[in-house]
Amino acid sequence: MTTSGSETTSGSEPAEPDPVTDVDIEDRQSTRYIGPMRVRRTDGDERTTDRRLLEWVDPRDAERSAERTMRDSWRVLRIQSEFVAGFDALSDVAEAVTVFGSARLQPGSPDYELAVRVGRALGAAGYAVITGGGPGAMEAANKGAHESSATSIGLNIELPFEQHLNPWVDLGMNFRYFFVRKTMFVKYAQAFVCLPGGLGTLDELFEALTLVQTKKVVRFPIVLVGREHWAGLLAWMGEVLVAKRMVSPEDLDLVTVVDEPDEAVEVIRAAAQRRAARGEAD
Numbered sequence: 001m002t003t004s005g006s007e008t009t010s011g012s013e014p015a016e017p018d019p020v021t022d023v024d025i026e027d028r029q030s031t032r033y034i035g036p037m038r039v040r041r042t043d044g045d046e047r048t049t050d051r052r053l054l055e056w057v058d059p060r061d062a063e064r065s066a067e068r069t070m071r072d073s074w075r076v077l078r079i080q081s082e083f084v085a086g087f088d089a090l091s092d093v094a095e096a097v098t099v100f101g102s103a104r105l106q107p108g109s110p111d112y113e114l115a116v117r118v119g120r121a122l123g124a125a126g127y128a129v130i131t132g133g134g135p136g137a138m139e140a141a142n143k144g145a146h147e148s149s150a151t152s153i154g155l156n157i158e159l160p161f162e163q164h165l166n167p168w169v170d171l172g173m174n175f176r177y178f179f180v181r182k183t184m185f186v187k188y189a190q191a192f193v194c195l196p197g198g199l200g201t202l203d204e205l206f207e208a209l210t211l212v213q214t215k216k217v218v219r220f221p222i223v224l225v226g227r228e229h230w231a232g233l234l235a236w237m238g239e240v241l242v243a244k245r246m247v248s249p250e251d252l253d254l255v256t257v258v259d260e261p262d263e264a265v266e267v268i269r270a271a272a273q274r275r276a277a278r279g280e281a282d
């Protein structure tokens with residue numbers, strides 16, 4: 001899909017208006033996803049399903065409050081259907097690893113290329129790769145998985161702006177609710193790999209850590225790739241959180257930090273072998 005009028009001109013010629021491209025751009029601006037639906041020319045209401053769910057309605061406003069109560073009850077069915085669709089789509093996935101990382105990495109940047117190599121190494125080791133299906137590290141990891149002929153899975157999320165599954169996703173879904181999507185990230189993976197990233201990545205990392213710490217999941221290696229990126233956070237956790245006894249020293253052992261994709265694969269494999277030796281089911 002062409003996204004810029006200048007792509008159709010050569011050298012220093014001024015860009016000619018391109019009717020197809022202009023329509024395309026207008027299209028992209030007015031397009032968004034509501035759950036699995038792609039909609040255009042909406043009324044400008046940019047609230048996502050998640051945001052509507054979490055919105056506070058003043059109970060003193062009788063009319064809105066009554067309407068809200070009714071809608072919330074119906075919403076439960078939609079949430080339920082999203083779980084059903086997710087379980088249906090992913091139940092045949094064999095061994096998989098979920099990869100998180102910055103949505104903002106640009107192709108060609110060192111971290112993007114690192115993410116491609118991570119996807120490729122996991123794929124070559126026989127793992128399907130699950131990502132958030134978006135751009136940056138997600139796209140890169142899906143690309144690596146695709147290149148190594150592994151199943152490349154993208155679990156996208158409805159956002160208030162246009163959102164596409166990246167082109168390297170072979171099995172993709174679009175979720176309305178963050179918490180449903182997160183369940184899929186955990187339920188269908190044997191391990192988490194976190195590449196350098198920002199708030200979204202940190203959220204996903206700490207959710208995984210909390211699940212392992214509280215033994216809600218017991219089969220989960222968590223691997224951080226990129227020592228330099230993660231060093232400051234881990235040092236702070238040791239110097240502040242452990243020192244204040246807000247986390248125990250063993251909690252820091254729940255993550256393994258590596259630099260190379262092959263090391264990440266090795267950590268995941270070794271954990272699987274330990275599990276197998278103990279006779280634990282996945």
Ligand SMILES: CC(C)=CCNc1ncnc2c1ncn2[C@@H]1O[C@H](COP(=O)(O)O)[C@@H](O)[C@H]1O
Pocket residue numbers: 099100101102103104131132133134135138156157159163196197198199200201202204
């Ligand atoms: C360019 C841009 C902001 C696109 C947003 N598009 C996204 N599409 C899908 N998942 C996402 C997106 N943004 C954040 N996430 C989730 O949050 C993580 C990245 O957040 P961050 O860039 O580190 O904070 C990803 O692992 C992904 O699961």
